[in-house]
Amino acid sequence: MAVHAHPDDESSKGAATTAKYVAEGVDVLVVTCTGGERGSVLNPKMDRPDVWANIADIRRAEMDAARAILGVEQAWLGFVDSGLPEGDPLPPLPEGCFARQDVDEAAGPLVRLMREFRPHVVTTYDEEGGYPHPDHIMTHKISVAAFDAAGVPERYPDLGEPWQPLKLYYDIVFSKGKILVLHEAILAAGFESPYEEWIKRGEGRTDKGPRITTRVDCAEYFPVRDDALRAHATQIDPDGFWFQVPMEVQQRAWPTEDFQLVRSLVDSAMPESDLFAGIA
Numbered sequence: 001m002a003v004h005a006h007p008d009d010e011s012s013k014g015a016a017t018t019a020k021y022v023a024e025g026v027d028v029l030v031v032t033c034t035g036g037e038r039g040s041v042l043n044p045k046m047d048r049p050d051v052w053a054n055i056a057d058i059r060r061a062e063m064d065a066a067r068a069i070l071g072v073e074q075a076w077l078g079f080v081d082s083g084l085p086e087g088d089p090l091p092p093l094p095e096g097c098f099a100r101q102d103v104d105e106a107a108g109p110l111v112r113l114m115r116e117f118r119p120h121v122v123t124t125y126d127e128e129g130g131y132p133h134p135d136h137i138m139t140h141k142i143s144v145a146a147f148d149a150a151g152v153p154e155r156y157p158d159l160g161e162p163w164q165p166l167k168l169y170y171d172i173v174f175s176k177g178k179i180l181v182l183h184e185a186i187l188a189a190g191f192e193s194p195y196e197e198w199i200k201r202g203e204g205r206t207d208k209g210p211r212i213t214t215r216v217d218c219a220e221y222f223p224v225r226d227d228a229l230r231a232h233a234t235q236i237d238p239d240g241f242w243f244q245v246p247m248e249v250q251q252r253a254w255p256t257e258d259f260q261l262v263r264s265l266v267d268s269a270m271p272e273s274d275l276f277a278g279i280a
């Protein structure tokens with residue numbers, strides 16, 4: 001079970017890992033907490049009145065297309081996107097949005113899904129949300145709460161038979177090591193690096209590299225990840241940042257997606273190369 005905040009996050013965080021496990025016969029359920037209603041149109045070619053008029057329907061159709069490309073099942077939790085607040089001071093979050101929900105209450109629907117789908121492994125974001133969008137932080141909170149409650153009969157007694165997932169991971173999408181290695185590899189291959197600015201901005205930020213426990217080799221599935229990303233046409237500019245790094249350079253320089261194991265009810269040797277390590 002991969003828990004994500006918005007439609008498109010499943011295609012930018014851990015997507016190649018998802019595609020790899022699907023190819024190996026694993027059933028994967030992507031849970032999308034919000035409908036992405038407050039997202040902007042980030043692809044200039046899709047920034048049109050007819051798109052804006054139907055944005056909710058369009059984002060659902062995009063999610064359907066990405067789901068088919070990744071080969072996953074997908075469920076909406078039905079919360080309303082909180083938007084990314086901007087300004088100084090930051091404006092209050094909109095009434096009724098996902099990030100303003102009570103954590104225990106909002107974890108309920110996810111507990112129900114865990115008890116229905118019965119995942120062995122759950123992935124979500126770290127306590128900073130991977131990046132500090134209020135919906136990503138809330139996704140982290142309800143994922144941890146649901147993981148800890150789903151197996152306890154006294155918790156949410158009306159939401160299904162208890163089921164305890166065995167491992168909980170955080171997606172570590174970016175680490176200093178990864179950025180630097182990709183940056184060097186791109187320059188060495190004679191291309192312009194989209195990471196130049198990123199490296200400057202990231203100086204002084206805490207490096208998540210030391211938190212990585214698990215590196216899943218999935219370079220073969222990077223093209224599937226990119227196809228799923230492009231299916232979110234309003235969110236992803238096909239001429240933008242994500243697609244500037246030549247595929248072959250990415251596959252050679254950093255062939256893994258990386259995770260931090262934060263809860264485990266089984267034994268596995270560290271570092272891991274498989275999210276299911278230790279599970280019979």
Ligand SMILES: [Zn+2]
Pocket residue numbers: 005006009133136
């Ligand atoms: Zn998101």
